[in-house]
Amino acid sequence: MTSTPLITDPTPDERSKHARSFGLPIATALVMGNIIGGGIFLLPASVAPYGTISLVAFGVLTAGAIALALVFGRLARRHPLTGGPYVYAREAFGDFAGFLAAWSYWITTWVSNAALAVAAVGYLDVLVPVQDNKATTIAAALALQWLPALANLAGTRYVGAVQLTATVLKFVPLLLVAVGGLFFFDSANLGPFQAGDTSAVGAVSASAAILLFSYLGVESAAVSAGEVRDPQRNVGRATILGTLGAAVIYLLGTLSVFGLVAHDRLVESSAPFSAAVNTMFGGSWGGTAVACMALVSMVGALNGWTLLSAQTPYAAAKDGLFPQVFTHKRRGVPTYGVLVTVVLASLLTVYNYTAGPEGVFEVLVLVTTFTATVPYLLSTAAQIYFLASGRHDRVDRPRLVRDAILAVVAAAFSLWLVAGSGYAAVYQGVLFLFAGVLVYAWMSARKNRA
Template identity: 65%
Template sequence: MPAADTTDAAEPVPPSPADETPASIRPKGFGLAAATALVMGNIIGGGIFALPATVAPYGTISLLAFLVLSMGAVLLALLFGKLARRSPVTGGLYVYPRDAFGEFAGFLSAWSYWTMTWVSIAALAVATVGYADVLLPLGDNKVLQAAVAMAALWLPAAANFAGTRWVGGVQIVSTILKFVPLLLVSTVGLFFIDTDNFGPFNASGESVPGALAASAALLLYSFLGVESAAMSAGEVRDPERTVGRASVLGTLGSALVYLLGMVAVFGLVPHGELAESGAPFADAVDAMAGGHWGGTLIAAVAVASMVGCLNGWILMSAQMPYAAARDGLFPAPFARVGKGGVPGFGVLACAVLGTLLIALNYTAGPDTTFRVLVLITTFTGCVPYLLSAAAQLYWLAQGSRERVRPAGLARDLIVAVLSFAFSFWLIAGAGYAAVYQGVLFLFAGIPVYVWLRGRPAG
């Protein structure tokens, strides 16, 4: 590798049990195309289809927040690409803090990320209902709405039980299915924009910095998945090169679709209507094409997109605890792998926990879960980002003692510092309630760590 690659400056860490996975058990089914599709498929889903209405109450400042968020997401993609060159194994955001700071840091990262995945999956399944209602009106029937949300969760869970090759294939198909129509609608929709629909720049009543941070914290949900290739590095061919490329390409492609889509939706749907919309993209297409046929078509694409996104996220939900369980830092059943190369217990646990949250949503009230869960995922998702950035800073400090090119060290240092600051800023923007609830989720894992570490060996 070139001398500028400072992540290789320190002595490599001996492989842990999580790194020593036989190829016959963990088939590597993801090339660059599938890995990029996995990243894009996990990013583009509920975010692009549901969040325009969620951030509309902040005004068009949320478009500025999106631009800031896009730059931060690219920084994270670069960070994970560099870290994956050093540790090209499954469970990346757990492995990086573990190698740098020890088992407890690795466990906290794994627990926080795992919490984020199944909470995020529940929120995305709930968001699917709004577009399913356009195709098959569900009315106010909570039983039917819950059934649709659970079907959106369990169908991709079944695909995961079939193996990673099926997951990769589904990701490519679903990514193409949603990317092409979304890009077409977003670009054509720009010609139908009415500037009066955008509404005020800052409609929240908060300060500009406060509104910017708060809307960015919500919008982060739309970029969760930037780490997907790093998390599944053990299933990626030539991960030292492929993970970084797939992460950046997938993030840039998603950001382009998001930018066009957000601008089109804000310009096509009047601000007041957008803030109350359950299917903002369908409403935008109806405004552009007239009638309801266009909205029905985009609703079908949205449902397919969200189910495809859930397909990839369910895989992610099993990868982190799998890696930690191989090291004895998660309950042993999470390390069990089926014939298809997927940790089946991890998939099952995620689906069951997501089902419980879906049931809570439709028994506790109509609008009590989605926004709350989105903000909790911001906190629980950013904790592994922070720890991974800190791990990179640690390795750079170790590598700075070696003979490395100053330009390469400075470049990697800037990426790591900005990634850390970006993650910290998003946590602050999530608000007191989300941070409080997220900390409770995080601390709930400490007794699990104590039990795992304290039990007698063997």
Template identity: 65%
Template sequence: MTATSTPEATEPEANPAAPRRRSFGLAAATALVMGNIIGGGIFALPAAVAPYGTVSLLAFVILSIAAVLLALLFGRLARRSPVTGGLYVYPRDAFGEFAGFLSAWSYWTMCWVSIAALATAVVGYVDVLIPLHDSHALQAAVALAALWLPAVANFAGTRWVGTVQVVSTVLKFVPLLLVATIGLFFVDADNFGPFNASGDSTAGAVAAAAALLLYSFLGVESAAVSAGEVENPERNVGRASVLGTLASALVYILGTVAVFGLVPHDRLVDSGAPFADAVNAITGGTWGGTAIALVAVASITGCLNGWILLAAQMPYAAARDGLFPAPFAKVGKGGVPGFGVWAVAVLGTVLIALNYTAGPDTTFRVLVLITTFTGCVPYLLSAAAQLYWLARGTRERVRPAGLVRDLIVAALSFAFSFWLIAGAGYAAVYQGVLFLFAGIPVYVWLRGRRESAEAPDETPVDTSVKPSV
């Protein structure tokens, strides 16, 4: 069922992608999910969570289960509204335009900030291949190249994006899986270190580790956001979301276990390239850093390729309803919202420039801290939308046989999103709320302009009572 079942959505807006050929089959959609989940974070995650001990593996398992629940949730919601925009469309259909706008604004913010962060992360791996000699100018040039090359690829069309996504996913998935499997045969149990090295309770350590690990699972919604480009989205969005999430979780968990068992805990805590250290432990050589750097560059480039597409498609869907500036709704010959790609590339360029020209406490670093919050807001609203439809119990929307299953998935997804928002920390939530509310004037202006244009031109009528003569 499409979004036409609600008063707010008209047919042209609910299914804007219908006249265009859908570009993503199941394989490409799955690669999009995997490519956006597995970015550059996997190469640094083992060292980031090592201070908490092996309890972080438990946090990984919990997050993996929660991510699969979100994938199932988006699959169910995509059956109801198989259109581009996903996490914007679901709250809009359930709660109205304002909720849809907040979801789109929050998600869009998370996208372009994350894109700038990923482009900057390329620099460290390129430095392994080609020494940059601590030159901020060279580092900025590398980051900008990492941002703009995938942006240019997006202008070639969604079919090209899907092809790049499949190739880059294979390039990074296979080597990481080899480390995660072959490395298990070289594991030394003495390297794992203490179960809980944080000094906090087990529950507190799990929550703290999960807050760090959350960023690594952003992207589970990729197929739902791009549903208008997916063939047979009613079935393939759910399948691609679950398959991509499961495969990513497998690489994450096995890879982290292998690194924990290959690199001594005291070294891992201070490691700048934990996977490179793990490969060196397997081979006994020093070429691991170069090999992992090549994989990391391919991984992040493919991740940027997919995230740029998502960052353009979310405002595209909102702009079709008049809730984002009109240029975001324009689609090029390749089926990609060109203005949205330009916008995210320019905003990312500004953040990269700030990162390499300001001090350590830059606006860029502050914005990166709130991506967890801005990413979870659309998750929370989408889960709430599903709970709303289930509570209504409309026959054409909810099948009695699947009611209990859908209710459990939606309720747990809502609880998971709420837990992650709370775990992001007071500073991130505070700053994230401010950033979210900064979009309200945009909504007010666009909504007012649209309603003013739609209002009939009426001549004022003089209703005053004139004295009789």
């Protein structure tokens, strides 16, 4: 038997001038900003070796991501609470499943934050030399983590402002390349539809393995549902709009770069968007322009992911499944959740730079590609459970068939994400999950004793 997550009235502090509910624009910006990180700036070159058939893989992935987004929208309409996948898994399958969703998602967020900061330093170095020595590099990476964390600690009012500004600043130039590049499009640059000796199915699968994780973040509005104004309506809308916006940027951007940069150059390029900008406008300032875009994109993603990293343990802690310190909220933000996350991410970042090339940072980042899919699978399984069990309070009868099809597609998409993680990531990720089982045993015992 499952128990309903606690719903509590906001404290006077949470209703302060620094705590604001997210409207539809900011909730949409949260989704889009978290989906579009820094990977988009390398994606065209990454999939170019497979030919333009990789666009087919992108289309398939987009369909799966939209199905997952629609499922999150339906679940959030019935459960408009902070925590997203944690709430859905716990309501359907009990405390243990809810804890696994929260634990996996939490690991994903703080390890990913460290990875984003490390990647952002590379783009920052194009603008300001910071990689001349190790101390400066570490300081820059830590600053890129702590500045978004400070924005979060200032309150949801400032989180929303930073997220909306960052999304606009990175959306406009990316859209310029994605749409403006079509006017300079040269089909002679496209190269073969299917490059290499692999079959069509093999080429689609191989390129999909690279692109699979481009849509991580579709759950962003659902995780922060408790801070979204009129969540029954706005969470679903923000999830769909944000996912569609990111899909448009991804697809048009990749297509434009394919048509602007010759295929043989694109395969070898380490900065495909820079080459595309140089082709459009001439000169050699494309590298600086793209570095600015990438840096803004990553800072925006760090801002959004920092909030999400605190929301899931906050929801679990309210139900006694995470330490109670995570329930502390100030100005609408789970304060200790933000602090613990940024400290862990900072320690991992320092370890990455001090351990040298033989460090385990890359392995841990790969693990997050698996841990991120665990909450997705549990959420889609929860939706299938609600539909199959015929619970009147959880099922919209007129849309039963449509919701069932979407849930099955979203579940298949989530399983594809797991398969694309690779054997090593799944192996390591399962170890992380088993470590969480020990934490759950301790927290569950304390909860029962209390």
